[in-house]
Amino acid sequence: MPCNFNGTHYSNDSSAGTLTKRRLLCAQSEGIRSAIPNYKVNFLGPLLPGDSVTEKSFTDVKNAFQGIQMQMAWQGMVQSGASLAKGF
Numbered sequence: 001m002p003c004n005f006n007g008t009h010y011s012n013d014s015s016a017g018t019l020t021k022r023r024l025l026c027a028q029s030e031g032i033r034s035a036i037p038n039y040k041v042n043f044l045g046p047l048l049p050g051d052s053v054t055e056k057s058f059t060d061v062k063n064a065f066q067g068i069q070m071q072m073a074w075q076g077m078v079q080s081g082a083s084l085a086k087g088f
Helices: 057-062 077-088
Strands: 019-022 025-028 029-037
Touching: none
Parallel strands: none
Antiparallel strands: 025 029
């Protein structure tokens, strides 16, 4: 079963703009309609359970781990969106 970032969401609800959320969806050969729901990850402590990567999740992880976070060095969702636009 292939897994793809089929759940990439942008601020203007199109395939361009500012990246706001990424979700890994495992779609079967029938397509996205038969996608397997994401498991909600639940860390112990101040982080809320979640099944996607958002700007808020970047910030929450940074705060929970007292600023030690590689994603913030990569500028979070803004840089991830720019990389996706380039095909990386």
